[in-house]
Amino acid sequence: MLTLTDDEKAMLDGRHGKARQKAMGLLVRYAEALGAERFVDTQNVAGVPGSANAFLQNYYKDKGGPEGDAIFSFFDLDADELVEAPSAVVHTCHLQGGADPLHWQTLGVREEIVRGHEAREAFAVSKGVEILKTCTPYLAGNVPAFGEHLAWMESSAVIYANSVLGARTNTEGRESTSAAMLTGKIPDFGLHRDEPRRGTHRVNVRLPIEAVIDWGMLGYFTGDVVQERIPVLVGDMRPPDIVRLKHFGAAASSSGGVEMYHLAGITPEAPDPETAFGGNVPEEVFDYGPAQRKQVYDALNANASDADVDYVMLGCPHAALEQLREAAAMLDGRRISANTRLWIFTSRAVRNEADAAGFTAAIQAAGGVVMTDTCSAFAQAVPPGTKVAALDSAKQAHYLPAILGLQAWFGTTRDCIDAALTGRWNGVCPS
Amino acid sequence: MIVLRGRKVVGGRAQGEALVTHMTVPGWGGVNPVKGVITETRHDLRGVSFAGKVLVFRGAKGSSGWSAMYHTTRLAGTAPAALVFNEMTTKVALGAVVMRVPSVTDFDQDPLDVIETGDWVIVDGDCGVVEVRKKS
Numbered sequence A: 001m002l003t004l005t006d007d008e009k010a011m012l013d014g015r016h017g018k019a020r021q022k023a024m025g026l027l028v029r030y031a032e033a034l035g036a037e038r039f040v041d042t043q044n045v046a047g048v049p050g051s052a053n054a055f056l057q058n059y060y061k062d063k064g065g066p067e068g069d070a071i072f073s074f075f076d077l078d079a080d081e082l083v084e085a086p087s088a089v090v091h092t093c094h095l096q097g098g099a100d101p102l103h104w105q106t107l108g109v110r111e112e113i114v115r116g117h118e119a120r121e122a123f124a125v126s127k128g129v130e131i132l133k134t135c136t137p138y139l140a141g142n143v144p145a146f147g148e149h150l151a152w153m154e155s156s157a158v159i160y161a162n163s164v165l166g167a168r169t170n171t172e173g174r175e176s177t178s179a180a181m182l183t184g185k186i187p188d189f190g191l192h193r194d195e196p197r198r199g200t201h202r203v204n205v206r207l208p209i210e211a212v213i214d215w216g217m218l219g220y221f222t223g224d225v226v227q228e229r230i231p232v233l234v235g236d237m238r239p240p241d242i243v244r245l246k247h248f249g250a251a252a253s254s255s256g257g258v259e260m261y262h263l264a265g266i267t268p269e270a271p272d273p274e275t276a277f278g279g280n281v282p283e284e285v286f287d288y289g290p291a292q293r294k295q296v297y298d299a300l301n302a303n304a305s306d307a308d309v310d311y312v313m314l315g316c317p318h319a320a321l322e323q324l325r326e327a328a329a330m331l332d333g334r335r336i337s338a339n340t341r342l343w344i345f346t347s348r349a350v351r352n353e354a355d356a357a358g359f360t361a362a363i364q365a366a367g368g369v370v371m372t373d374t375c376s377a378f379a380q381a382v383p384p385g386t387k388v389a390a391l392d393s394a395k396q397a398h399y400l401p402a403i404l405g406l407q408a409w410f411g412t413t414r415d416c417i418d419a420a421l422t423g424r425w426n427g428v429c430p431s
Numbered sequence B: 001m002i003v004l005r006g007r008k009v010v011g012g013r014a015q016g017e018a019l020v021t022h023m024t025v026p027g028w029g030g031v032n033p034v035k036g037v038i039t040e041t042r043h044d045l046r047g048v049s050f051a052g053k054v055l056v057f058r059g060a061k062g063s064s065g066w067s068a069m070y071h072t073t074r075l076a077g078t079a080p081a082a083l084v085f086n087e088m089t090t091k092v093a094l095g096a097v098v099m100r101v102p103s104v105t106d107f108d109q110d111p112l113d114v115i116e117t118g119d120w121v122i123v124d125g126d127c128g129v130v131e132v133r134k135k136s
Helices: A006-012 A018-034 A054-059 A067-076 A111-126 A155-163 A174-183 A212-226 A242-255 A273-277 A290-300 A321-331 A348-357 A359-365 A394-404 A413-422 B066-076 B090-099
Strands: A039-041 A044-047 A091-094 A185-187 A201-209 A231-237 A284-288 A311-319 A341-346 A369-372 A388-391 A407-410 B002-005 B007-010 B013-020 B054-057 B082-085 B103-105 B120-124 B129-133
Touching: A006 A018, A018 A174, A018 A185, A018 B007, A018 B090, A044 A174, A054 A067, A054 A111, A054 B066, A067 A111, A067 A174, A155 A242, A174 A185, A174 B066, A174 B090, A201 A212, A201 A290, A212 A231, A212 A242, A212 A284, A212 A290, A212 A394, A231 A273, A242 A311, A242 A394, A284 A290, A290 A394, A311 A321, A311 A394, A311 A413, A321 A341, A321 A348, A321 A359, A321 A413, A341 A348, A348 A359, A348 A369, A359 A369, A388 A394, A388 A413, A394 A407, B007 B090, B013 B082, B054 B120, B066 B090, B082 B090, B082 B120, B103 B120
Parallel strands: A044 A091, A201 A231, A201 A284, A311 A341, A311 A388, A341 A369, A388 A407, B013 B054, B054 B082, B082 B103
Antiparallel strands: A039 A185, B002 B129, B007 B103, B013 B120, B120 B129
């Protein structure tokens, strides 16, 4: 049974305006669907308020009132009447968007759609939303504190915030984050509470996990076997950096629905396996060894057969500064193949840093393009005529073939840069 | 006729042919909401339309775009008629709310053991009751 506080009742009764009433109404329907008993307060929202793809831009064109308010009222707040959106009441950032504002022509996005994205961005700015335009807010200035309650979208950011930072958020959606932006409330369910954060499944890691690709494949395996449950990984894992944790979490939240994991001896709520399980007996125990690694590698390369590579995509989740440094260093002053395109995606903040460091210029001199805001899967955009892509992200390898019907090779960043330089795929399973 | 009793997620009453998967159902990146079909490679419902069906499934998985994708199915006229599922998560709860279709979970017996694709299913969201007429 859901209990509301006085300020929540006031919002629901319309004493803080129509838009907050609609927002609170949606949150109440959502909390009741979950079976939640109360809300938690949040001061940190990451969503996509007011944004619209081509379908939504077209759908809401003639629905009355300013287009931004129509999309926000009818879609974000799921309301049946047009309301004027007030500014965000809590710190709210905008996640990834649909097109790079500089390179949209290269990306192949139509001008009218780009103008639509610009209008949607101006709408969000007018409501006090911070335009980070990235799936990696934790690399672009929004780094939550341990124990902080969040209302975040973006599965790869959610798993990072919970597992690496010890912040608390479920995988929220478009509508719940927009409602949280106007209320500072989100249902007290799941990972906001102590018990659901404890481990349920154990993964024994039976081989050394070092390189980024090792972490990506281990994440893909883990998500596949535990689905949306909470794995505790135990074994020979070298302390991972941000890039490795980013690739592990993105993979685990793509092959399954993992929103929280524990690396025994590494992540903050897992000083040891016993603490991570918190008294739970593991429901299932899985081994990850050479045979499982080979299965994951083969699954991620299952639909690729043509070794001529048209397109190399890096930056899923959005590249960290050190990944742009690494790509520039691997290109080493050479030009990429005339038959191949290289696009690397990152956030606006990291691109600024890469510009200052000279990495963007080095990648461009080689024939590559550094883009912001989006990625090939999100924008559904690849170079014209692409039939075969090469990727260093298990998440992107999971999504891109399904979304665009391409062949996709999966391998190391080095395999991908080599494919960009030679036009040929020569990757092999790590051993 | 078989009767399953569970808990209301979204109220209302609807009926239709069952479309059953024992797998979790993907959202953004694994579904085409305008066409109303699952597109994820290696999914057993790949290419199958869920429009107007009673979708019987384990739970939701994948991206946080789940709710927005299924919200879009309502606008596009391709939404399922009702949802019957086992595992409650924020993705499926919010998706069911904004799809505005009768939805029930927390059953006294596993609907995946009882319902097969092609069975006729009547979902009463308000009472949390699901009636199943087996295909002959």
